[in-house]
Amino acid sequence: MTLSLSLTDVSPLQFAVTRNPNPRSDADREEILANPGFGQYFTDHMVQIHWSERGGWHRAAVEPYGKIALDPAAAALHYGQEIFEGLKAYRHADGSVWTFRPDKNAERFQRSARRLALPELPTGLFIESLKQLVAIDGAWVPAADETCLYLRPFMFAAEAFLGVRAAKKVYYFVIASPAGAYFKGGVKPVKIWLSTEYGRAGFGGTGAAKTGGNYAASLLPQQEAYAEGCDQVLFLDSVENTYLEELGGMNIVLVTKDGTLITPDSPSILEGVTRDSLLELAEARGHTVERRQISIDEWRDRAASGDIVEAFACGTAAVVTPIAQLKSRGFSIGDPDAPAGALTMSLRKELTDIQYGRVEDRFGWLTRLDA
Numbered sequence: 001m002t003l004s005l006s007l008t009d010v011s012p013l014q015f016a017v018t019r020n021p022n023p024r025s026d027a028d029r030e031e032i033l034a035n036p037g038f039g040q041y042f043t044d045h046m047v048q049i050h051w052s053e054r055g056g057w058h059r060a061a062v063e064p065y066g067k068i069a070l071d072p073a074a075a076a077l078h079y080g081q082e083i084f085e086g087l088k089a090y091r092h093a094d095g096s097v098w099t100f101r102p103d104k105n106a107e108r109f110q111r112s113a114r115r116l117a118l119p120e121l122p123t124g125l126f127i128e129s130l131k132q133l134v135a136i137d138g139a140w141v142p143a144a145d146e147t148c149l150y151l152r153p154f155m156f157a158a159e160a161f162l163g164v165r166a167a168k169k170v171y172y173f174v175i176a177s178p179a180g181a182y183f184k185g186g187v188k189p190v191k192i193w194l195s196t197e198y199g200r201a202g203f204g205g206t207g208a209a210k211t212g213g214n215y216a217a218s219l220l221p222q223q224e225a226y227a228e229g230c231d232q233v234l235f236l237d238s239v240e241n242t243y244l245e246e247l248g249g250m251n252i253v254l255v256t257k258d259g260t261l262i263t264p265d266s267p268s269i270l271e272g273v274t275r276d277s278l279l280e281l282a283e284a285r286g287h288t289v290e291r292r293q294i295s296i297d298e299w300r301d302r303a304a305s306g307d308i309v310e311a312f313a314c315g316t317a318a319v320v321t322p323i324a325q326l327k328s329r330g331f332s333i334g335d336p337d338a339p340a341g342a343l344t345m346s347l348r349k350e351l352t353d354i355q356y357g358r359v360e361d362r363f364g365w366l367t368r369l370d371a
């Protein structure tokens with residue numbers, strides 16, 4: 001028993017590969033890649049690995065992309081026991097395909113799994129699952145500027161059981177979707193709405209896990225943001241309703257006029273790989289980075305006095321989104337027509353230059369996926 005368990009842990013799983021008998025034609029794929037949008041089209045294959053309490057990780061497979069047969073009693077559908085990740089495959093000028101800091105996503109996937117009482121997928125298997133999908137669907141990685149193949153690993157409770165406890169049967173999948181440039185026609189600063197009635201994550205809750213429930217909680221306030229003419233919603237901490245947390249799916253950073261970057265430190269925000277990388281780039285340039293509580297009053301007062309001069313949101317999908325204005329009931333910060341901040345844009349350029357292989361990868365952040 002002990003022996004078989006330790007063998008499962010150390011021996012790499014073999015992926016059984018079944019080719020899609022009806023892949024998209026080259027012409028159809030090229031047409032999609034010319035204008036992919038975001039999250040609308042999916043590649044010809046997907047990865048699937050099963051986990052059970054007794055068998056551990058098993059049945060690793062690359063299969064034709066298609067519908068999942070799921071028992072209607074599967075626990076994820078009822079109790080939201082689900083987690084996901086998001087990362088990108090970038091095509092470099094020489095045709096090779098790379099991804100960015102996948103070990104960070106793998107480790108975060110393990111932390112999310114722990115919080116949601118799901119099994120932890122080993123880092124090696126996580127990265128191998130991405131390589132397996134890119135090996136078969138590599139032609140789906142677009143080559144145009146600022147485009148990518150978005151990779152979406154996810155895991156959910158598949159056990160058919162309506163009692164409330166951690167599932168003993170879990171499915172892991174990876175699907176992939178080509179993505180166009182996030183900002184068509186150049187980066188455009190956004191307006192964000194400060195949600196004062198709704199939080200996204202409570203004390204001791206799941207805010208630091210990448211789980212669907214956090215997104216479900218953000219949808220209604222997001223609709224409120226749209227109704228107020230804003231693009232995104234910013235949440236405050238749910239204990240004191242005072243300190244900045246993050247947007248629905250992006251972290252936030254403020255910049256002072258002397259070039260200090262300030263970002264919230266909180267147990268209930270999702271620690272972004274993009275934010276971590278941007279702050280590391282800024283520190284390497286000699287900027288001071290403060291990871292601490294920031295009250296909405298501090299932002300308002302220091303913006304009014306000209307001391308806080310830039311703000312941006314960041315995450316894998318849009319990389320860096322400059323914030324022109326924050327709106328709330330009774331006050332606003334910034335100007336709806338404010339241009340993107342200079343430091344904001346220069347950090348964005350440095351990060352995307354690394355990701356697309358246009359400058360040297362001096363931090364060793366890239367992992368090749370197609371070799």
Ligand SMILES: *Cc1c(COP(=O)(O)O)cnc(C)c1O
Binds near residue numbers: 086246248270
């Ligand atoms: C994924 C995510 C982010 C950004 O994380 P990255 O690793 O930079 O993509 C920020 N906030 C939330 C809530 C997220 O789900």
